[in-house]
Amino acid sequence: MKWIFTFRENPPKEKIGGKAFALAALRQKDLNVPNAFFITADAYRYFVEQNSLDQQINLELGKKDFSNMRWEELWDIALRLRNRFSKGDIPEDLLFEISQTIEDMFPQTPVGVRSSSLAEDSSQTSFAGLHESYINLVGKKEIIQHIKLVWASLWSDRALLYRRELGLDPFESAMGVVVQEMVFGDSSGVSFSMNPVNPKQGSVEAVYGLNQGLVDGTIEPDHWELDRANSQIVEHRPAKRTKALKAQKQGVAAQALNKIQQKIPPLNDQEVQEVYDFSRQMEKIFQSPQDMEWTIRLKQIYILQSRSITTITDEHDERKRYLSLKRSLDNLKSLKLVIEKQLIPDMEAQAKKLNKFYLTQLTDQDLVREIKKRQEIVRQRVGDYWEYCIPFAHGMRLFGQVYNDRMNPNDPYEFMKLLENSGLVSVKRNQRLSQIGKSIRQKKEIALALERNEDFDQWPEFTDLLDEFIESYGKTSWGGLNMGMTRQKLARLAAKFETPKDTKSKPNQGRMRKVFLESFEPEQREEAQDILEIGIASYRLRDDDNIFLGKVEGELTRALDEGFIRLEEKWGKLDHRPGPEEICKALTNQIKPQISSIKDQKTKPTTSLKEKPRQLVGQPASPGIAVGRARIVSTPQDLYDFKKNEILICDAIDPNMTLVVPLAAGIVERRGGMLIHGAIIAREQNIPCVTGVPEAASLIKTGESVCVDGYLGIVIVGENSLKKSLEKE
Known part of the structure; x- marks a missing residue:
């Protein structure tokens, strides 16, 4: 061979x-x-x-x-x-x-x-x-x-x-x-013998230094459009030239350009035409328009590769979407700055401003206008979330790949240990919930009042704790429904909590961090440190941004709740909750709502009654083995019904529902991955978790015995299967 x-x-x-x-x-x-x-x-x-x-x-x-x-x-x-x-x-x-x-x-x-x-x-x-x-x-x-x-x-x-x-x-x-x-070029780039968008033109892009900076989006290129008929330059779009990718002792790194290079394009007009003529020559050789990578060293052009330009137009090229799954460090730094300094503060301020609005004092017509205004605000915030927050989640990917390539660990998820305990808002929230539970246990009178379903007004310090928690975390929305948090519901939930777990930095985190950074050459450690910090921020904000978005969505839900209350006052108790458009239409026209959108009805399982799953396979997301009774969580009320040491079963965990996670013995989720919210909070709380289990919330019933194996990604359902799994241990 x-x-x-x-x-x-x-x-x-x-x-x-x-x-x-x-x-x-x-x-x-x-x-x-x-x-x-x-x-x-x-x-x-x-x-x-x-x-x-x-x-x-x-x-x-x-x-x-x-x-x-x-x-x-x-x-x-x-x-x-x-x-x-x-x-x-x-x-x-x-x-x-x-x-x-x-x-x-x-x-x-x-x-x-x-x-x-x-x-x-x-x-x-x-x-x-x-x-x-x-x-x-x-x-x-x-x-x-x-x-x-x-x-x-x-x-x-x-x-x-x-x-x-x-x-x-x-x-x-x-x-x-x-x-x-390797040819360490003075300038490098790509040349399209035919522009996929404009077949009468070709194009050349160039950067100082190595080509990889252009290809991976780290370095912005100068761009030229040329006439295919005579190779004459039609247009030059200069870049904001600040840096170039240069070879190091090991690998490559971005270096600042000097002031002269910042002012002068990486190619002169003659070089642009020479590079383009080479790509036209490639087109003749391969009998199809070409995308050519090149570099110039000491005035000599080297061809690094040439490939056919696909027949797919740029407008319909799905490859762009998949290329976006890989983000450069500079791009991630920019996203982090926008999210931390602009988006999250703006969402928090916006939610507080909307919360001060007295909806009960509005006329029906004004309430409709307020609902539509809030719908637009939520639409804009969801757009921001997809534009900035979702791409920033790839910071964990970048760090994970760099760590694994550098350290070559036996466990491909070892890098996650360096991201944990990063100060998630949801963890801080759950610690405050535990403190409320501690107050209930320490004062028997409060526990007795809770048992009798009495109010807590005679204990102002305790009610302050409850009200502060509700103000900070209880006015969010989950799945289009208000969390419905009251003092009584909050106190009953908190009473189930024990002393919060210590989430301080684990002893080996510092050692792991030191070993990782010292594996790089001294001149590369600053970039390695930046990649680690981006990974930590990405891990934290993957959870936090949803909580702040949930607060804004909660204010829309509050306005819709007010509309729903008015409709029931006028037309009596409705069988189902109308959707936003139906609520607005009914309030505007003063007619009984026609139900066409129901968000809070539980979907009937599509599973056959004869189907009795015994072993379900998913992805291991947090290590450990847990045994308990299943609790299907699909509405906010299910959260308040959750009991300690139950197995949380759901379609997809939202950060606004993770306040019950510390009570769970284990977690099973249909949605899969190590980077989803359920997996993140499970690892923070050291709770076994299996994700990516198809139809988990339909195949498993509340009250069934479940064994969650977070090492292998297996879920065993039913009493007999549970006994067998325990006998094997």
């Missing part, structure tokens, strides 16, 4: 993939392509087979219908597979051949290790940016480790999503690898 080809050997495309084949074809035309060798897809398959990774891939993708997986679940799968690839052993005969080729061609020469999947870069599909590439690697150990990471990128979440979009079978995928000599 031949596993490696060089430029001299005319390698077949079906062995090395589209990117590698294009480079070989260009080199045969005597074009200026840096030296390289190619590892075949057969080598990838051999590695996968010898490490039983095919079985692991089948197991990961077979747990749940692929079309029903959220990005968090796919990221979990990608993370686990990446870890398995990273720790896998390359078979000795293949390892010898790769090592020998490195020794012969690049013994101490910096190289880039790039993907070349068999499905990559045809005229119909472009995987540009969806698979990994690594640059400035020196020595066998570094190169071989990153070859495995390139293989693993075939199973990244964004690559899996894109294959699904194109209808490609992921199990038919295979990966070739390009190991190519």
Whole structure:
């Protein structure tokens, strides 16, 4: 079996993939392509087979219908597979051949290790940016480790999503690898021989330094549009030039440009035309418009790769959506600043302002106007949430990948230990709830009043505690319903709480942090520190932002509640709660509401009555084993009914409902992933959790015995199954 080809050997495309084949074809035309060798897809398959990774891939993708997986679940799968690839052993005969080729061609020469999947870069599909590439690697150990990471990128979440979009079978995928000599360019970029949006023009983009800064969005490029007919420049859109990506002793880093470079484009007009003419030459060679990557060093142009421009128009290119799953550090820093300094303070201030509004004093028509105003406010805030908060969740992804690539841990989720205990608002809220519970236990008179359902007015200090809690956390909305928190409901819930758990930094967090940062060269530690801090902030805000958004949504719900009360006062008790539009229409026209939208009705289970699940499989999200009675939570009232040591079963945990999590012995959730709210709060409270269990809230009934295995991601249902599971321990 031949596993490696060089430029001299005319390698077949079906062995090395589209990117590698294009480079070989260009080199045969005597074009200026840096030296390289190619590892075949057969080598990838051999590695996968010898490490039983095919079985692991089948197991990961077979747990749940692929079309029903959220990005968090796919990221979990990608993370686990990446870890398995990273720790896998390359078979000795293949390892010898790769090592020998490195020794012969690049013994101490910096190289880039790039993907070349068999499905990559045809005229119909472009995987540009969806698979990994690594640059400035020196020595066998570094190169071989990153070859495995390139293989693993075939199973990244964004690559899996894109294959699904194109209808490609992921199990038919295979990966070739390009190991190519580095050229440390003075300027680099891409050139499109034909603009996908305007076929009469082509374009060139350029940055100072290395090309990766442009490709991953770290560095903003200068952009030129050219006339395809004569290669004349039609337009130049200058960038805000501040930095360039430069090679370090190990890897690359962004460096500030000097004042002269900040004022001058990375290419002059003649160089722009020369680069563009090269891309037109590529188009003639491959008989289709080309997207060419290039670099210039000492006035000489080097071609790094060339691929066909897909026939998909830019407007309908779904690849953009999947590329957004990967965010640069600079982008994440900007998002953090907006969320912490603008969005959260604005949402909190807005909720407080709306809460001071006396809705009962409004006429029906004014109330309708107020409801519509609040609907618009919520719409804007939800838009902000999707524009800023959701993308910022990828800060955890960035840190997790950097940590795992650096530390190569046995547990792919080890990095989460450095993110925990970061001061979540929900944890602080639950600690205050525990303090209220402590006050009830310490004063028997209050406990007795609670038992008799009497008010607490004779204990002003206690009522202050209750009122402060309700003001801070009780006016949120969950699933379009008001939390309905009263002094009595809050006190009954708090009475179930014990002394709050200590959530101070765990003893080994400081040591882990030190080991992680010291694994970097001194000049890289500041960036590593930034990545860690972004990961911690992303973990914290993944939960916090929903709580503040819930406060704004709660004020809309409060206005809708007022409308509903008025309708019942006029028309008597209604069978169901109308939706917002029906409430507004009924108040405006003074007519009895027609029910067409019911949010607070419980959906009937679609499961057959004969179906008796015994073992359900999901994803392990928080370690541990818990046994208890199930409690299905689907409405705010279910939260107040929750009892200590029950198993919380739900469709999807919202941060505004996690106030009962400390009472739970375990958590089971339909929605999956290590980054979802239920998983985050479960780890904070050291509660076993399994996520990604299809139809969990339908298959499991309140009161059933449940065993939650947070190590394996298994949920055992029923008395007999429970006994068997305990007997095995």
